[in-house]
Amino acid sequence: MPVRYYDWVAHHARRTPAKTAMVDLGSNRRFTYAEFDARVARLAGHLRAQLGVGKGDRVAVLALNATDTLDVQFACFRLGAIFVPLNTRLTVPELQFIVGDAAPRVMIHDDDLAEIALAVSQLCNVTSTLRYGAGQSYEQAIASAAPLTDVEPVTLDDVSTIMYTSGTTGQPKGATITHGMTFYNCVNLGGIAYITPSSVLLTVLPLFHTGGLNCYTNPVLHAGGTVMIMRAFDPGLTLQLISDPAVGINVFFGVPSIYQFLAQHPAFEAADFSRLVIGGVGGAPMPVPLLNTWEARGVALQQGYGMTETSPAVLALDREDAARKAGSAGKPVLHTEVRIVRPDGSDAAIGELGELWVRGPNVTPGYWNRPDANRSSFTDGWLHTGDATRIDEDGFYYIVDRWKDMYISGGENVYPAEVENVLHQLGAVAEAAVIGIADPQWGETGMAIVAVKAGRTLSEAEVHAHCQANLARFKCPRIIRFVDALPRNATGKIHKPTLRKTFSTASAIDLVQKAS
Known part of the structure; x- marks a missing residue:
């Protein structure tokens, strides 16, 4: 055959x-x-x-x-x-x-x-x-x-996978992933993440997520290495496995909250990271103090940036630059083109903020059953990422903010429109808006600002219960605030910058107090 x-x-x-390809840690199968x-x-x-x-x-x-x-x-x-x-x-x-x-x-x-x-x-x-x-x-x-x-x-152009991401209109979009996208991601990450047939990867991120499947499970299998699959992330077991020379783990990837949970575990200080060739991090901005914590243990975490739609690698920071360029997502990976674009479509200057656009064989051809999203998301083959970005004089890219209202909680994208749609299912809700606010544990979390209809009542407990029944946990807003009316701009749209200015500082204090 x-x-x-x-x-x-x-x-x-x-x-x-005869080489071990994969180990299922949940069932102890090899x-x-x-x-x-x-x-x-x-x-x-x-x-x-x-x-x-x-x-x-x-x-x-x-x-x-x-x-x-x-x-x-x-x-x-x-x-x-x-x-x-x-x-x-x-x-x-x-x-x-x-x-x-x-x-x-x-x-x-x-x-x-x-x-x-x-x-x-x-x-x-x-x-x-x-x-x-x-x-x-x-x-x-x-x-x-x-x-x-x-x-x-x-062929490399045939669709192999559909991965659904939250949609800005409140409905998820299925990003089509081709065989070519998966292949080029293996090539793009293989070199910069030092993946070889000797690689032994511990996968802790979920395989339904591009981070779990493609950072670096598929690249390690492509190289002929070994992947160890953890059923659900356990910080204590993770540190134990990485420390065990008989297991031989030398490749690891996580979102920032994974590294935070590991650093806060009692076994962190005694853990042995000497065999780690690469510790990759992505999915959300990595706090510099947390990078410093890991650097002090001898692990220079390699930051990167990507999206489900880009299979996912777009930018990556070389291991040698991890400390010198802390906060940067690095430079473009091998088979990828990037631009930073002004609102008028021209290229931004060095240091100027613009939207990151991406083009190459690692970029999705479009969304499943969504011609509307395809029209609005691409210009001449360039994918609009919706992320505000700048480049420094050395050519390093920095993801500064999102143009859109999306926020990232524990490495998962959350789009407020989807949560707002669920809030509006409550009969007592007159209007509602959701914003992302800083969270000491998850990076960001949701806050719902709700106006209740005249003559009706609604409690925080009722809002929380409704969200928990209809939304994944990471999408549920942790803080609820009630107001008489939401601020609007001249066209009648809810003005979220005003909400962020009014509520974000006080809410961050609330979360810190709850965490302590």
Whole structure:
């Protein structure tokens, strides 16, 4: 059987069949590249022969981190099908929209999320499901299926994955990820993150997120290294594994809150980081004091910048510049073009603030079922990131702020319009606005400013309960403020700069007091 150029698992199964490809820390399972390849082949055979999955069909996964999810990704690649990882933090109403939009032929899930997965499948008419776990339908399918032998031919331009991101209009958008985007990300990150066949990565970020899947799980598999998958982030276990010479972890990636939790753990000071070749960080701006804390332990964290739509790497800071250029996201990665653009479309000068635009083979061709977003998000092939950026005289880029109202909480993008839509479901709400405010633990968190209808009453507890029932936890505003009316500009739009000026300082003090 020919090995397709995008099938790294099959390639390494031929070259280094006995080498450990992946370790599932939740189930204590280990798989060599030969075993990984065999599982992918049998799963692909079952999906095609028994469930009718073919080229272009979507396969959704709702599961906590497991090596099984990597089986699914590569099985989809061999079928020419489209892998759709789902955010495990979302509620049924949120998932209903996404699954309805993607229209998958199959829903694959684990035991912990079975109830939600089956409810969403029923609501969205997904007739075929598979469940992870020993003795469950997923393992039974792999054990009984004939391996797929006629792999579907695809090109680098074919869509391999759809990743849903929160939308500025209140509805998520599915960024289409091509085989080429994933390949170029492996190349772009491979060199700058020092990834080689000797790399041993501990993956703690969720595999439904581009950070977990592509920083650096796919690049390490592309290189023929070993990935260790943690079911859910545990700071104590993470420090223990990194410190253990028998485990041999030398590559790690996290969002800033991950590094904060690790630095605050009692085992941090005694932990052994001497084997770490690279500690990458992205997803949100990294506080300089936290960078200094890690530098004092001998770890120069490599900052970077990217988006789901850019697969994700766009900018990265060389390890040698981590301290000298603290706060910078670095310079463009290899196969990527960037511009900083003024509102009139011209290029900004050195030191001048503008919007970051990105172009290259690592950039999405567009959004699933969203021609409106495609028209507004691109100019002559350049993706508008919506991020305010400047460049210094040495060519280093700094992400200063977001042009849009989006804020980042614990590495997760939160768009206020989506939260505001949920708040307006409450009958007593006359109007509502959500802003991001500084948070000592998560970087940023949400604050809801609510005006109640005349003659009605509404409590903070009621607002919190409604949000928790309809939104993922990271989207729920932690602070609620009630006002008589929201400020508006001359055109009648709610004026969020006034809200930020009025509430952000007092709210930050509230959060610090709560944290203490």
